[in-house]
Amino acid sequence: MAAPSMAAALAASLPAPSAAPAPVQPTYEAIPASMSKVIDVEAEIPVNSIQLDGLVVSKILKHSREATAATAHGLLLGIDLDGTLEVSNSFPLPHHAGDEDEKSARSVARYQASVLRSLREVQADDSVVGFYQASTLGAFFNQSLFDTQVVHQEKLRHGGVVVVHDISQTARGNASFRAFRLTSSFLDAYKKTNFNTSSLVSHQLTFSSILEELPVRIRTNPLLSSFLGELGTSAVSPLSDTAIGSATTSALPPSFSVLDLNTGGLTKNLEQIGEALDSYRTEEGNLAYLSRQIARERARADNYIAKRKEENIARVAQGLVPLPEEDVTRLFKIPSEPSRLESMLLLGQVDAYAKSLAETSSMGLVKMYATTAGSG
Amino acid sequence: MPLGSSSSAIQIQNPASASAIQNVPRTPTRITIHPVALFSILDHYLRRKDDQDRVIGTLLGIRTDTEVEVRSSFAVLHSETSEQVAVDMEYYRTMYELHHKVNPKEVIVGWYSTGSNLNTYSALIQNFYSQETTPFQAVHVSLNTGTEEGEQAGVKGYISSPAGVLPKPENAVFVPVPVELQFHESERSGIDLLTSTASSSTSTSSQPLTDLEILESAIQNVSNMLDRVLAYVRAVLAGEAKGDPAVGRYLMDTLGANTDDLEKGGFNARLQDTLMLSYLANLVRSQAEVSSRLALINA
Numbered sequence: 001m002a003a004p005s006m007a008a009a010l011a012a013s014l015p016a017p018s019a020a021p022a023p024v025q026p027t028y029e030a031i032p033a034s035m036s037k038v039i040d041v042e043a044e045i046p047v048n049s050i051q052l053d054g055l056v057v058s059k060i061l062k063h064s065r066e067a068t069a070a071t072a073h074g075l076l077l078g079i080d081l082d083g084t085l086e087v088s089n090s091f092p093l094p095h096h097a098g099d100e101d102e103k104s105a106r107s108v109a110r111y112q113a114s115v116l117r118s119l120r121e122v123q124a125d126d127s128v129v130g131f132y133q134a135s136t137l138g139a140f141f142n143q144s145l146f147d148t149q150v151v152h153q154e155k156l157r158h159g160g161v162v163v164v165h166d167i168s169q170t171a172r173g174n175a176s177f178r179a180f181r182l183t184s185s186f187l188d189a190y191k192k193t194n195f196n197t198s199s200l201v202s203h204q205l206t207f208s209s210i211l212e213e214l215p216v217r218i219r220t221n222p223l224l225s226s227f228l229g230e231l232g233t234s235a236v237s238p239l240s241d242t243a244i245g246s247a248t249t250s251a252l253p254p255s256f257s258v259l260d261l262n263t264g265g266l267t268k269n270l271e272q273i274g275e276a277l278d279s280y281r282t283e284e285g286n287l288a289y290l291s292r293q294i295a296r297e298r299a300r301a302d303n304y305i306a307k308r309k310e311e312n313i314a315r316v317a318q319g320l321v322p323l324p325e326e327d328v329t330r331l332f333k334i335p336s337e338p339s340r341l342e343s344m345l346l347l348g349q350v351d352a353y354a355k356s357l358a359e360t361s362s363m364g365l366v367k368m369y370a371t372t373a374g375s376g
Numbered sequence: 377m378p379l380g381s382s383s384s385a386i387q388i389q390n391p392a393s394a395s396a397i398q399n400v401p402r403t404p405t406r407i408t409i410h411p412v413a414l415f416s417i418l419d420h421y422l423r424r425k426d427d428q429d430r431v432i433g434t435l436l437g438i439r440t441d442t443e444v445e446v447r448s449s450f451a452v453l454h455s456e457t458s459e460q461v462a463v464d465m466e467y468y469r470t471m472y473e474l475h476h477k478v479n480p481k482e483v484i485v486g487w488y489s490t491g492s493n494l495n496t497y498s499a500l501i502q503n504f505y506s507q508e509t510t511p512f513q514a515v516h517v518s519l520n521t522g523t524e525e526g527e528q529a530g531v532k533g534y535i536s537s538p539a540g541v542l543p544k545p546e547n548a549v550f551v552p553v554p555v556e557l558q559f560h561e562s563e564r565s566g567i568d569l570l571t572s573t574a575s576s577s578t579s580t581s582s583q584p585l586t587d588l589e590i591l592e593s594a595i596q597n598v599s600n601m602l603d604r605v606l607a608y609v610r611a612v613l614a615g616e617a618k619g620d621p622a623v624g625r626y627l628m629d630t631l632g633a634n635t636d637d638l639e640k641g642g643f644n645a646r647l648q649d650t651l652m653l654s655y656l657a658n659l660v661r662s663q664a665e666v667s668s669r670l671a672l673i674n675a
Contacts, residue, residue, distance in 0.1 A: 051580070054574070055415045055418075057566060058566065061563050061566040062412045065560055065562060092478045092479075095478075111477060118470055118471055121467060122453060124419075170562060170563070170566060171561075171562035172565075173590060174586075176585070178583065200671060206665075206668035206672065215582060218569060218570070218573045218583060220574045221422060221579070223521060223523070224415060225573075227414070228570060228574040229575065230522065230529040256598065257561070258590050259591070270656075273660060340671060347664050351661055351664040354661040354664065355661060357653060357660075358657035359587060363587045364646075365651070365654065368643065370595070
């Protein structure tokens with residue numbers, strides 16, 4: 001990791017504290033106030049915003065569009081500085097089939113290590129700060145995302161972030177990048193691998209409280225800014241007798257696809273809401289079946305205990321020795337309560353799809369009224 | 377969408393001879409570049425070492441008949457002194473293999489360098505890449521970052537052909553090929569996001585934007601254009617400027633758009649559909665919210 005080593009080197013080169021160091025926090029004495037924002041060896045300044053470089057934006061865009069499945073994901077590289085996580089580079093991870101988990105995980109790890117090594121050789125940032133994931137119609141809740149993020153949150157400095165890129169929204173003219181981190185209550189529940197009802201209640205977990213969103217900013221470095229500016233300017237075509245539409249040439253002509261009245265993709269969105277609802281219902285059905293089974297077993301156990309007690313009372317009344325009260329758990333196998341994580345995530349999917357539909361349709365309304373106002 | 381100024385070079389294709397000799401591929405007449413390749417080059421240039429004048433790297437992409445589509449690029453280590461040039465082959469191979477894992481479709485099509493001077497070393501590197509891409513010709517893209525005084529930022533594309541009586545690797549003629557920026561329409565909004573970020577004073581912009589904000593800026597843009605057109609038309613009417621008939625016809629085509637469809641029943645039908653969808657979406661959302669709260673109630 002480049003960050004701590006550089007910070008350590010800086011700290012070492014600073015003059016030794018002249019005053020006797022306070023016994024409680026001796027490290028603060030060594031770092032002058034002006035440098036305290038920059039030197040953050042122990043990752044004490046919490047990350048509260050994400051800054052994406054223009055290069056990362058374009059890389060994620062390209063990878064998300066070209067990936068075969070809607071599961072394009074990759075790693076983000078960068079550094080954190082005074083509460084801002086600056087993501088300066090990224091690279092895609094190969095898409096692996098679900099079968100040979102063990103083998104593919106190892107090959108991904110090998111791939112990752114050699115990419116990082118190669119990037120270091122050309123002076124690029126090589127510390128992993130999180131990962132990105134492409135999604136369609138805002139629905140990014142899935143088990144693998146959470147599994148990866150839990151691993152990251154434990155291993156990476158500052159816990160790492162996940163940047164979610166919405167392909168369908170980008171195609172509609174609004175390139176969207178959102179950054180998330182798992183909430184501490186979700187992590188706590190995850191560590192106990194316990195997502196039964198009582199755990200959900202005690203952690204106050206619903207699908208909206210699994211992730212906390214971090215503000216994202218996009219930044220272009222001056223070189224990129226000037227280059228993009230150059231692309232946008234139009235030059236007069238050297239040919240004199242061209243048609244008026246091509247009289248001026250520009251690498252990036254303005255586009256007005258946002259003003260398109262046709263709100264496409266609504267049918268697909270509706271279908272996906274239906275599908276998500278179906279799978280949610282199936283999952284709920286499973287849960288209900290399991291909890292009925294639990295209730296049945298428990299009732300049988302309770303019955304047995306009650307019967308034994310009655311018998312014992314009768315025997316005591318007759319002056320006989322009471323029968324021993326056996327361990328019921330050995331006689332009856334009460335299944336453990338099922339995990340509700342899957343159903344919670346599915347509900348999150350439903351909500352995300354519905355939210356995306358609501359946004360699209362409200363946009364459609366605005367555009368329709370705008371057109372009639374314009375034409376009337 | 378052409379990049380850089382156009383050149384006066386002529387590309388001559390002889391279709392008859394090309395079809396006659398099947399195994400000799402035709403020379404590319406057009407290079408298209410995806411923005412991500414350009415941005416990677418700029419980033420590489422930004423991270424060069426102090427003593428490096430220019431940086432080079434490999435271009436990856438797809439070839440069609442007479443067109444080369446550059447999809448991405450990666451940096452390659454190299455060193456140039458007055459006596460020699462060296463390219464880190466091992467590094468280059470590793471990077472290509474790594475890249476190939478993620479993007480199996482993309483192959484090596486050529487190389488890039490920053491700055492716009494072509495020298496003997498360029499010819500040598502070109503020769504090296506030509507060996508890598510045989511039987512196809514390697515393309516060379518030189519990107520001028522515009523950081524040196526008196527030079528304009530731009531991108532130029534070249535193919536090479538041997539020159540001189542005896543073919544030597546360091547002798548080559550670089551023939552310019554037109555270069556164009558190309559990306560998928562669905563990536564357009566991302567590029568727009570970057571250009572608007574670049575033109576803001578702080579070079580940063582916050583995310584996520586709502587759809588309405590984007591619509592607002594687009595409408596404002598259109599409104600500005602209408603103002604310009606209006607100013608022009610007024611100037612023509614007042615006799616201050618000479619009217620261009622072509623502009624007039626374009627204006628008539630554009631502004632005479634027919635919105636009858638919306639005014640008749642179509643508007644109401646669509647309004648009802650959209651309202652229904654909006655209602656349904658909000659209903660689903662509130663149900664989901666209630667359901668998630670109910671799950672928290674311990675029976």
